[in-house]
Amino acid sequence: MSAGSLLEVNDLRVSFRVGGLSARLAGRATEIEAVSGVSFSLDRGSTFALVGESGSGKTTLARALNGLQPAVAGSIRFDGQELRGLSNAGMKPVRQRMPMMFQDPVGSLSPRLSVRSLLTEPFAIHGLSNRDLDTEVRRLLALVGLPRDFAERYPHQLSGGQARRVGVARAIALDPVLVIADEPTAGLDVSVQGEVLNLLNDLRDRMGLSMLIITHNLHVVRQIADRMAVMYLGRFVEQGETEAIFTKPRHPYTAALLSANPEPDPDKVHQRISLPADVPSLLARPKGCEFHTRCPQAQPRCSTEAPLPVVVGDSRLTCHFPLNT
Amino acid sequence: MTVLDVRNLSVDFQTEGGRLEALKQVSFTVPANRSVGVVGESGCGKSTLINAVLGLLADNGEITSGEIVFEGGKDLARLDADSMRALRGQRIATVFQDPMGALNPVLSVGRQMRDIQYRSGLSKRDKDARSVAMLRKVRIPDPESRLAQFPHEFSGGMKQRIAIAMALMMEPALLIADEPTTALDATLEVATIELLKDLQRDIGCSVLFISHHLGVIAELCDEMIVMYAGEVVESGTTREIFHDARHPYTQRLLACDPARLSHRVPRLPTIAGTLPDLRHRPPGCVFQPRCDRADTQCLTVPPRASLGGSHSARCWHAEVPLAEVTA
Numbered sequence: 120m121s122a123g124s125l126l127e128v129n130d131l132r133v134s135f136r137v138g139g140l141s142a143r144l145a146g147r148a149t150e151i152e153a154v155s156g157v158s159f160s161l162d163r164g165s166t167f168a169l170v171g172e173s174g175s176g177k178t179t180l181a182r183a184l185n186g187l188q189p190a191v192a193g194s195i196r197f198d199g200q201e202l203r204g205l206s207n208a209g210m211k212p213v214r215q216r217m218p219m220m221f222q223d224p225v226g227s228l229s230p231r232l233s234v235r236s237l238l239t240e241p242f243a244i245h246g247l248s249n250r251d252l253d254t255e256v257r258r259l260l261a262l263v264g265l266p267r268d269f270a271e272r273y274p275h276q277l278s279g280g281q282a283r284r285v286g287v288a289r290a291i292a293l294d295p296v297l298v299i300a301d302e303p304t305a306g307l308d309v310s311v312q313g314e315v316l317n318l319l320n321d322l323r324d325r326m327g328l329s330m331l332i333i334t335h336n337l338h339v340v341r342q343i344a345d346r347m348a349v350m351y352l353g354r355f356v357e358q359g360e361t362e363a364i365f366t367k368p369r370h371p372y373t374a375a376l377l378s379a380n381p382e383p384d385p386d387k388v389h390q391r392i393s394l395p396a397d398v399p400s401l402l403a404r405p406k407g408c409e410f411h412t413r414c415p416q417a418q419p420r421c422s423t424e425a426p427l428p429v430v431v432g433d434s435r436l437t438c439h440f441p442l443n444t
Numbered sequence: 445m446t447v448l449d450v451r452n453l454s455v456d457f458q459t460e461g462g463r464l465e466a467l468k469q470v471s472f473t474v475p476a477n478r479s480v481g482v483v484g485e486s487g488c489g490k491s492t493l494i495n496a497v498l499g500l501l502a503d504n505g506e507i508t509s510g511e512i513v514f515e516g517g518k519d520l521a522r523l524d525a526d527s528m529r530a531l532r533g534q535r536i537a538t539v540f541q542d543p544m545g546a547l548n549p550v551l552s553v554g555r556q557m558r559d560i561q562y563r564s565g566l567s568k569r570d571k572d573a574r575s576v577a578m579l580r581k582v583r584i585p586d587p588e589s590r591l592a593q594f595p596h597e598f599s600g601g602m603k604q605r606i607a608i609a610m611a612l613m614m615e616p617a618l619l620i621a622d623e624p625t626t627a628l629d630a631t632l633e634v635a636t637i638e639l640l641k642d643l644q645r646d647i648g649c650s651v652l653f654i655s656h657h658l659g660v661i662a663e664l665c666d667e668m669i670v671m672y673a674g675e676v677v678e679s680g681t682t683r684e685i686f687h688d689a690r691h692p693y694t695q696r697l698l699a700c701d702p703a704r705l706s707h708r709v710p711r712l713p714t715i716a717g718t719l720p721d722l723r724h725r726p727p728g729c730v731f732q733p734r735c736d737r738a739d740t741q742c743l744t745v746p747p748r749a750s751l752g753g754s755h756s757a758r759c760w761h762a763e764v765p766l767a768e769v770t771a
Contacts, residue, residue: 172629173600278719279486305626308485308656309700313712316702320711335629338702342712362708379630381637381659383701385682394631397585398599 131193171350186210224283280311359434453510481661484671537611543603554591601632680755
């Protein structure tokens with residue numbers, strides 16, 4: 120483990136049981152590996168982004184890191200401590216330092232609690248109610264840029280952006296070291312999205328936070344993340360420094376994702392890499408390289424032999440024939 | 445021919461805190477075989493607009509003025525529930541953001557596609573044949589065998605394509621698509637846009653496309669309207685609006701899109717201020733409290749739509765292009 124790294128994940132696997140007795144008797148697959156052999160490390164004070172389509176395993180990975188979903192294999196070292204196998208009670212102090220922000224800004228707040236109660240709840244859960252909670256509420260509202268009188272409001276009286284700010288305030292209430300944010304800007308408009316991203320960038324600088332951000336908006340990734348990983352069928356197909364990946368994607372899937380990114384210019388001539396739209400099922404993973412069924416560069420070797428991770432430039436990727444080399 | 449002609453539509457909601465003007469004098473048209481995009485922040489009235497067109501406003505909502513003329517004849521604002529029901533799904537179809545929510549999880553896809561054709565009078569076999577043809581059109585491989593499968597057996601992108609197939613099954617005149625690509629990754633998003641374009645050409649329908657993803661609107665739509673606080677503040681061709689936006693709100697909105705930035709910036713642009721309380725609209729221009737070009741006229745007199753041709757902007761300063769403002 121290098122000196123600067125806060126979170127080190129090695130060969131992490133999460134699987135779900137599917138189907139019942141009939142599937143087992145019929146000899147069909149009864150398990151899907153939603154996260155399949157993921158390894159990465161996150162440095163202190165840096166932001167790591169996970170991108171990939173819905174169903175690629177981003178949220179499952181985040182939940183596994185937070186102990187909300189047990190991992191079946193691999194290791195999660197957070198600040199020197201192994202998290203895999205910790206009991207719920209053992210995870211509690213960890214979650215204080217590694218809170219998670221969930222998708223859906225309004226839906227992730229209890230509709231019956233006022234903003235004050237929402238903000239003091241983390242203190243109550245972690246037995247810190249002896250602090251001066253009024254001061255804490257004022258401090259948190261100020262940190263996320265909301266007026267003081269918002270403490271008396273309820274979630275239905277908040278806009279999406281304001282609700283997201285309350286979610287951010289809850290996440291940073293107990294001075295965490297790492298915030299896991301699942302789609303922090305999904306469903307927000309571009310201007311509000313900008314506000315939330317500016318806020319997260321500010322807090323990272325002021326509080327020395329590290330962040331793990333899940334998103335499928337590539338423009339967001341570029342604005343906030345130092346490093347990124349691209350997920351496909353539960354695996355990292357490419358990871359590396361954000362700017363390097365944007366300028367020189369090495370994996371054909373990454374290249375296709377970046378080329379597909381719609382841009383706000385009706386006259387733009389697109390040099391698109393088009394992919395067949397059929398994403399394979401996790402129940403029937405393709406043999407060899409799992410991307411070969413959609414890959415424009417696929418060779419015979421790709422359909423038989425699974426590529427091992429290779430390092431090209433700053434990127435670590437799994438591909439027999441990397442691009443831009 | 446105009447498929448949808450919305451004229452001076454105003455919708456009020458009765459709330460505990462008083463009457464709220466959710467839509468105020470909204471006017472726009474959707475011509476035949478065209479795609480019209482609707483953009484604007486949450487709370488700007490996009491959903492209210494769709495619900496008004498579909499006749500699905502909540503009980504506390506009321507159309508206080510205006511007309512929604514469909515296919516040159518019926519005024520949807522005054523249509524009775526039965527006639528409205530006959531139009532929905534037949535002449536006006538919808539695709540929503542969440543494809544899983546649009547499909548019934550306990551019925552096979554084939555059964556759902558058959559059910560949707562209940563007014564067609566076809567035999568079961570003919571209905572299934574049409575379902576297969578439609579699934580093939582949305583590029584679902586091996587459609588015959590997939591009719592027996594259930595929604596959970598399809599990927600997210602495929603489910604959205606099935607939802608599109610179902611919406612277009614009855615060859616509607618108007619497809620209302622509400623953020624249909626938001627849940628998809630970029631490759632599938634682009635594939636879905638291409639598919640919608642092709643289908644629109646094939647079937648000859650018009651599309652009213654709601655999104656806050658400006659890039660998607662730029663790719664798919666011929667024309668667009670920009671909504672703010674329940675008003676159409678600017679409308680025109682997609683090219684006019686992306687290249688020559690005249691309303692300060694549109695200009696700011698476009699500037700906020702991180703897709704315009706080709707590198708990382710220390711601070712992302714935002715629009716200062718918040719949406720006005722729609723129970724107490726500001727006098728004059730609705731954007732004036734957040735606008736740095738506002739003068740005394742803007743504070744008191746609501747601006748009229750101006751500019752020539754298809755392009756119009758509800759702003760007193762719309763004649764001055766952005767380049768001259770920032771210079």
